[in-house]
Amino acid sequence: MGKxxxxxxxxxxxxxxKDEGAPERPKRTLMGWKDKDEVNQQTESSPxxxxxxxxxxxxMVTCSRRINYRYRHLMLNMVSLxxxxxxxxKVESRSSKGATLNELIELRGCSSALFFECRKHQDxxxxxxxxxxxxxxxxxxxxxxxxEELKLTGNHLKGSRPLLTFSSNFEKDAHWKLLKEMIxxxxxxxxxxxxxxxxxxxxxxxxxxxxxxxxxxYQKSVPHNESDxxxxxxxxxxxxxxxxxxxxxxxxxxAGSFGGPTLYxxxxxxxxxxxxxLEKRKKAGKxxxxxxxxxxRKMHEQSNPLEPDEFADMWRE
Amino acid sequence: xxxxxxxxxxxQVENNVEDDADDVIDDASEEEESESEQEDVKLMEPSKTxxxxxxxxxxKLEDISWPExxxxxxxxxxxxxxxxxxxxxxxxxxxxxxxxxxxxGTRLAFDKFQSMGLPFLxxxxxxxxxxxxxxxxxxxxxxxxxxxxxxxxxxxxxxxREAKRIAKxxxxxxxxxxxxxxxxxxxxxxxxxxxxxxxxxxxxKDSMPDLGFEDGKAFERSSKKRPGVSPGDRSxxxxxxxxxxxxNKNKKNREFRDSKFGFGGKKGMxxxxxxxxxxxxxxxxxxxxxxxxxxxx
Numbered sequence: 001m002g003k004x005x006x007x008x009x010x011x012x013x014x015x016x017x018k019d020e021g022a023p024e025r026p027k028r029t030l031m032g033w034k035d036k037d038e039v040n041q042q043t044e045s046s047p048x049x050x051x052x053x054x055x056x057x058x059x060m061v062t063c064s065r066r067i068n069y070r071y072r073h074l075m076l077n078m079v080s081l082x083x084x085x086x087x088x089x090k091v092e093s094r095s096s097k098g099a100t101l102n103e104l105i106e107l108r109g110c111s112s113a114l115f116f117e118c119r120k121h122q123d124x125x126x127x128x129x130x131x132x133x134x135x136x137x138x139x140x141x142x143x144x145x146x147x148e149e150l151k152l153t154g155n156h157l158k159g160s161r162p163l164l165t166f167s168s169n170f171e172k173d174a175h176w177k178l179l180k181e182m183i184x185x186x187x188x189x190x191x192x193x194x195x196x197x198x199x200x201x202x203x204x205x206x207x208x209x210x211x212x213x214x215x216x217x218y219q220k221s222v223p224h225n226e227s228d229x230x231x232x233x234x235x236x237x238x239x240x241x242x243x244x245x246x247x248x249x250x251x252x253x254x255a256g257s258f259g260g261p262t263l264y265x266x267x268x269x270x271x272x273x274x275x276x277x278l279e280k281r282k283k284a285g286k287x288x289x290x291x292x293x294x295x296x297r298k299m300h301e302q303s304n305p306l307e308p309d310e311f312a313d314m315w316r317e
Numbered sequence: 318x319x320x321x322x323x324x325x326x327x328x329q330v331e332n333n334v335e336d337d338a339d340d341v342i343d344d345a346s347e348e349e350e351s352e353s354e355q356e357d358v359k360l361m362e363p364s365k366t367x368x369x370x371x372x373x374x375x376x377k378l379e380d381i382s383w384p385e386x387x388x389x390x391x392x393x394x395x396x397x398x399x400x401x402x403x404x405x406x407x408x409x410x411x412x413x414x415x416x417x418x419x420x421x422g423t424r425l426a427f428d429k430f431q432s433m434g435l436p437f438l439x440x441x442x443x444x445x446x447x448x449x450x451x452x453x454x455x456x457x458x459x460x461x462x463x464x465x466x467x468x469x470x471x472x473x474x475x476x477x478r479e480a481k482r483i484a485k486x487x488x489x490x491x492x493x494x495x496x497x498x499x500x501x502x503x504x505x506x507x508x509x510x511x512x513x514x515x516x517x518x519x520x521x522k523d524s525m526p527d528l529g530f531e532d533g534k535a536f537e538r539s540s541k542k543r544p545g546v547s548p549g550d551r552s553x554x555x556x557x558x559x560x561x562x563x564x565n566k567n568k569k570n571r572e573f574r575d576s577k578f579g580f581g582g583k584k585g586m587x588x589x590x591x592x593x594x595x596x597x598x599x600x601x602x603x604x605x606x607x608x609x610x611x612x613x614x
Contacts, residue, residue, distance in 0.1 A: 165422030267367035
């Protein structure tokens with residue numbers, strides 16, 4: 001059934017013309033027997049065909065079970081920011097994650113996925129993956145502020161296409177370039193999407209500071225009486241922060257979707273478990289250190305005896 | 318134990334050494350420890366086992382990227398130059414950097430859109446579903462107003478404190494002035510009397526001190542706006558007023574009772590009638606209770 005839907009969406013003109021002559025042919029070329037061919041054709045044929053490029057990106061957004069309320073709100077915020085996404089139910093994390101997720105993605109007919117995995121009710125990992133055989137990235141998410149915070153006062157149209165801005169650091173290295181490409185494809189709303197709205201009234205900021213990707217979402221606001229005269233309005237444009245804020249720490253990049261050979265590993269990444277263990281170990285050592293320091297002092301005093309004090313007997317009765 | 322001990326030696330949380338960021342694998346350079354909000358500690362030296370498959374990355378990049386001739390309108394992405402390094406821990410500078418990046422991007426995009434003749438900003442009368450509900454925006458507005466009110470109140474309180482202080486000072490000044498004036502006048506009168514004494518009470522017009530009586534000024538009422546009320550009076554002038562009518566009545570009663578029953582005597586019998594006083598109606602309200610009692614007053 002899904003295949004039929006895809007057939008109607010792809011707008012290649014030739015098969016339709018062939019329809020009267022050879023009714024079976026078109027089915028074979030478009031609706032291949034194997035899933036791979038069809039998806040490849042979808043991603044390859046549309047840009048290559050003489051027609052216009054159509055961005056048919058669909059993102060599946062899910063989370064794991066036992067997710068924190070804060071992170072669930074973040075996920076819901078992402079769903080409202082990306083009109084080309086499909087929200088799915090929570091996935092069990094115990095079973096083999098990669099295969100299940102890949103199946104889910106294909107089932108819903110999406111081409112990418114954002115998977116929020118929460119561990120120990122404390123740490124949030126975000127996976128960005130391209131479905132069929134594309135690369136996938138695992139991030140550690142920090143510094144989460146959701147849209148519901150009252151200090152973030154901006155508002156924008158739901159589904160309007162965002163303007164994506166990247167800092168120039170993204171061109172410095174291969175893995176940053178790959179991440180930039182994935183971000184553009186996942187976070188950019190396709191043009192002429194059904195749920196997209198016309199104007200461009202918000203900006204996404206992705207910038208690399210300290211090897212982390214920081215995300216901000218601003219609304220462009222112009223004072224109302226000036227908005228007719230566009231140019232003058234631009235001088236007074238202010239940006240009000242709208243949307244969620246988070247900071248991504250890339251951990252690994254895999255060649256396949258949710259698995260496969262590792263292409264990149266962040267050498268400076270320390271897992272939050274290790275950090276917590278380190279803290280505990282530091283605290284645990286306090287008493288032992290104190291005892292050791294005491295014995296050391298005693299030994300030192302014994303080995304270097306003080307000279308007898310001349311004034312010691314002065315006040316003795 | 319092996320790998321764990323290695324980690325311990327690498328993760329030295331207290332040291333701060335210079336950062337040499339870009340070259341990822343080969344450098345054994347040591348890192349500046351950085352902490353984001355959730356205490357994210359970086360390794361001192363980059364882990365030796367980190368994989369970096371540049372060719373693989375480039376290959377994948379080519380796999381997934383859209384073809385070259387795709388219109389900019391599809392991507393809507395902009396690269397903004399970041400001039401200087403921002404310190405992660407300095408919140409204000411970091412947010413400022415993000416803000417300027419966004420603003421730059423908007424300006425560039427606006428120019429592009431203008432050249433293409435496409436609408437850019439949302440016109441003010443376009444109503445559609447927004448990403449935050451109206452109820453939520455009401456809450457935001459409430460909070461902003463509350464903040465503004467708090468600031469204003471704090472300002473007012475501060476100003477009131479200042480004004481009070483200044484008023485106190487001015488008042489002290491005035492009192493001093495007045496005291497000085499009084500002293501001066503007394504001195505003058507004394508001097509005049511002494512003069513008169515010395516010159517033997519001659520009563521000549523010249524010896525009269527110039528007290529200002531003959532100036533032609535009529536007797537002016539004092540400029541005090543509230544006569545009878547001293548300036549230091551904190552009751553607002555109402556302390557002396559009031560109860561004039563009631564007082565008289567009570568006094569009469571009181572005086573009569575005192576005269577009738579006297580002071581002291583046996584406890585408890587003070588205000589009770591004796592044989593002689595039973596028909597004594599002097600203390601009662603004359604004619605006040607006339608009329609039908611049943612009529613409501």
